[in-house]
Amino acid sequence: MGNVFSCRAAVWKHAKKADTPPYIIDVVQSVGITRVQITKNETSSKCGEMAVEEIAREKLTASADKPDGSEIGLSRSSQCPVHSHRSRSTHAVTTSVFENLTPSVKSWEEVPGPKPLPLLGNTWRFIPHIGGYSVEHVDKVCMSLRREYGKCVKIAGLLGRPDMLFVFDAGEVERVFRSEDAAPHRPSMPSLNYYKHTLRKDFFGAEKDCAGVIAVHGDSWSAFRTKVSRVALSAGAAAQYTEQVADVADCFIKRIQEIRDENLETPDDFLNEIHKWSLESLGLIALDTRLGCFQSHEGSDSQRLINAVHTFFLCVGELELRTPWWRIYPTAMFKRYVAALDTILSVTLSHVERALDKCDNSNKSLLQDLVSAAGTRVAAVTSLDMFLVGIDTTSNAVASTLYQLSSRPEVQERLYDEISNVLQGRQLKPGDVNQMPYLKACVKEVLRLYPVVIGNGRQLTKDTVICGYKIPKGTQVIFQHYVMGNSDEYFAEAQQFLPERWLQKSSYKHPFASLPFGFGRRMCLGRRFAELEMHIMICKIVQNFKMEYHHEPLDYHIHPMYTPNGPLKIKFIER
Ligand code: HEM
Numbered sequence: 001m002g003n004v005f006s007c008r009a010a011v012w013k014h015a016k017k018a019d020t021p022p023y024i025i026d027v028v029q030s031v032g033i034t035r036v037q038i039t040k041n042e043t044s045s046k047c048g049e050m051a052v053e054e055i056a057r058e059k060l061t062a063s064a065d066k067p068d069g070s071e072i073g074l075s076r077s078s079q080c081p082v083h084s085h086r087s088r089s090t091h092a093v094t095t096s097v098f099e100n101l102t103p104s105v106k107s108w109e110e111v112p113g114p115k116p117l118p119l120l121g122n123t124w125r126f127i128p129h130i131g132g133y134s135v136e137h138v139d140k141v142c143m144s145l146r147r148e149y150g151k152c153v154k155i156a157g158l159l160g161r162p163d164m165l166f167v168f169d170a171g172e173v174e175r176v177f178r179s180e181d182a183a184p185h186r187p188s189m190p191s192l193n194y195y196k197h198t199l200r201k202d203f204f205g206a207e208k209d210c211a212g213v214i215a216v217h218g219d220s221w222s223a224f225r226t227k228v229s230r231v232a233l234s235a236g237a238a239a240q241y242t243e244q245v246a247d248v249a250d251c252f253i254k255r256i257q258e259i260r261d262e263n264l265e266t267p268d269d270f271l272n273e274i275h276k277w278s279l280e281s282l283g284l285i286a287l288d289t290r291l292g293c294f295q296s297h298e299g300s301d302s303q304r305l306i307n308a309v310h311t312f313f314l315c316v317g318e319l320e321l322r323t324p325w326w327r328i329y330p331t332a333m334f335k336r337y338v339a340a341l342d343t344i345l346s347v348t349l350s351h352v353e354r355a356l357d358k359c360d361n362s363n364k365s366l367l368q369d370l371v372s373a374a375g376t377r378v379a380a381v382t383s384l385d386m387f388l389v390g391i392d393t394t395s396n397a398v399a400s401t402l403y404q405l406s407s408r409p410e411v412q413e414r415l416y417d418e419i420s421n422v423l424q425g426r427q428l429k430p431g432d433v434n435q436m437p438y439l440k441a442c443v444k445e446v447l448r449l450y451p452v453v454i455g456n457g458r459q460l461t462k463d464t465v466i467c468g469y470k471i472p473k474g475t476q477v478i479f480q481h482y483v484m485g486n487s488d489e490y491f492a493e494a495q496q497f498l499p500e501r502w503l504q505k506s507s508y509k510h511p512f513a514s515l516p517f518g519f520g521r522r523m524c525l526g527r528r529f530a531e532l533e534m535h536i537m538i539c540k541i542v543q544n545f546k547m548e549y550h551h552e553p554l555d556y557h558i559h560p561m562y563t564p565n566g567p568l569k570i571k572f573i574e575r
Contacts, residue, residue, distance in 0.1 A: 113154035121157025
């Protein structure tokens with residue numbers, strides 16, 4: 001059997017940035033794993049990733065007749081390539097190639113997981129009262145899968161959707177993320193694909209590469225994301241909104257004072273008020289507009305937008321995880337879903353049009369920068385995507401943070417001291433939050449224990465070895481951040497709320513165990529905006545109030561984000 005070699009571009013690029021020669025590449029062959037060492041001299045005459053591939057190929061061919069490959073810088077190893085890759089900071093660069101399986105790489109069929117039934121597959125497990133798996137409690141389902149089957153679990157036979165692989169190993173998450181190709185495919189809602197690319201293709205397909213980033217893949221995603229990333233992720237893109245976002249937070253403080261009852265507690269629908277704050281803040285960022293959400297009433301544009309975003313998220317979980325009957329006929333839930341998306345589209349577009357009418361280039365903003373860099377349609381579709389995913393995520397993260405802080409007076413006091421020391425009685429200005437590490441650590445700790453998105457994933461664009469199994473192209477790999485974030489394997493005293501763990505690198509064991517905003521080319525486009533909004537909001541609340549919680553502890557559930565289940569009756573006492 002001839003030697004097999006293929007160098008993955010992403011791994012080489014990473015290696016080139018991080019390491020210097022000698023490069024060491026493990027090549028998997030039918031006879032075992034061959035380690036190829038490439039020295040600086042050998043690379044100096046050639047350059048680029050192809051050079052390394054060529055050199056390795058030449059060396060392997062030359063070694064075919066020799067009994068001892070080490071003479072020419074080769075060595076045989078039986079070590080599993082997956083585990084040898086763990087040493088992230090060493091010189092060794094390991095490239096895994098699996099055109100031929102070796103005994104150390106197990107097959108897809110061998111991946112452990114719940115057995116699908118004939119005809120019903122595993123979908124029946126999500127049938128209420130029968131199957132035992134609940135969409136609302138996928139967190140608990142994932143915890144029990146980890147306990148029962150180990151670090152890598154196959155969920156096969158889900159009717160109408162590809163097989164899934166749940167990964168609970170941070171090292172493997174890192175390896176898969178780092179070897180992503182140029183257009184990573186995040187398994188995204190087929191129902192939203194259908195909306196963007198079939199039902200409303202007149203709008204989203206009207207211009208080339210103009211369908212946005214959510215539920216868009218391949219070259220079209222890549223072209224759009226490149227235009228938007230340059231603007232949205234540029235230095236200072238978020239910080240320029242500090243004062244305006246702080247104004248919105250001040251309005252929210254007033255709103256809390258207005259809506260508290262005689263016990264100084266917030267009403268049962270406090271989460272809806274937080275949604276309004278989130279929408280108002282995002283309106284500023286995505287549309288240059290104060291939407292007036294705190295004055296909104298049933299039937300107003302802002303309340304329609306809030307309701308529509310909420311309906312969108314509620315339906316999407318159900319449409320995606322249960323049997324997709326909507327593919328055969330438009331179910332009642334699918335109709336609600338489409339109506340919600342139509343509302344989001346029409347309200348967003350009307351605001352974009354208004355905002356663009358007002359655009360006079362006199363002051364810089366994300367919207368204006370996007371219009372100048374990429375045109376009106378890109379700006380409008382970006383706003384729409386931001387509204388789809390930027391409201392519920394941020395508001396549920398804030399709700400969860402307030403709830404967690406309300407039962408921890410000592411954490412509030414430490415935050416208060418930190419904020420007071422930095423601000424010394426003045427208003428917030430750009431850059432202040434960077435002087436508040438404990439504030440940032442508190443938000444990180446909440447998102448570790450209760451990530452609003454409990455698992456993020458990729459649909460494999462090529463066969464890949466994960467946890468020692470060959471996982472076929474097309475599988476949806478879900479990285480289980482909620483389970484890893486709550487595991488003692490990665491965080492000492494994982495169940496304890498200890499923000500200070502984020503202040504020293506040595507006190508957490510793997511940076512990929514908690515990734516609330518994802519990673520790599522497809523990571524959250526709004527991360528900096530979300531963090532700015534959350535930090536400023538928490539900062540203002542802690543400056544103004546002490547928070548307490550005097551009711552039964554709240555369980556968390558997926559609804560549709562991971563969020564406390566029950567009325568958020570927090571007591572806000574003036575300082
Ligand atoms: C606490 C708040 C938020 C959390 C936890 C969050 C989390 C995430 C996660 C996990 C992803 C997937 C990343 C990946 O696949 O690697 C994502 C994608 C995305 N997020 Fe966020 N997000 C938040 C707020 C926001 C906000 C406020 C915006 C808009 C201003 C936003 C815009 C986006 C967009 C556009 C994408 C898709 C990126 C792409 O596919 O290219 N997010 N977010």
